[in-house]
Amino acid sequence: MGEGSGQRRKIYGLTSQIRRAAASVPANIAEGYGRESTGAYVQFLKTARGFLRELETHLLLAARLEMLEGKQAIALITDAESIGKMLHALVRTLQMKKPAVR
Known part of the structure; x- marks a missing residue:
């Protein structure tokens, strides 16, 4: 196999991981x-946050490997951080709720 083939596999592998992590959040x-x-619900929200962190890591890696433009990476990571803050706020709100008495 040539060098181009190996590079294509790397790109496909990272692209696949990015897609999987991104789809796992919602x-x-x-x-x-x-x-x-x-x-x-809270446990699944925490799992979603974990996948969001994984996505951010893959995006950083893609930018460092020059598979993603820096501006694109910054915009996507900024969006991911914003979503992470929303998830964190939702988790905190749900954890502060008192259970209903029946």
Whole structure:
């Protein structure tokens, strides 16, 4: 295999990881929302935050490997950080809620 083939595999592999991590964020939010308890929802929100951090790491790596323009990486990471702050605020709000007495 030539050098070009190896580079294409690297690009495909990183692109695949970026897509998987990006898709996992809303998927975990949706799955958690569908659960019966607030505790389960919070756990899925925390998992979504983990995938968001993974996405940020992959974006940084893509920028360092010059597979993504610096301006694009900064914009995407800024968006991810904003989403992370929203998730953090939602988790805190849900954790502060008192359980309903039945």
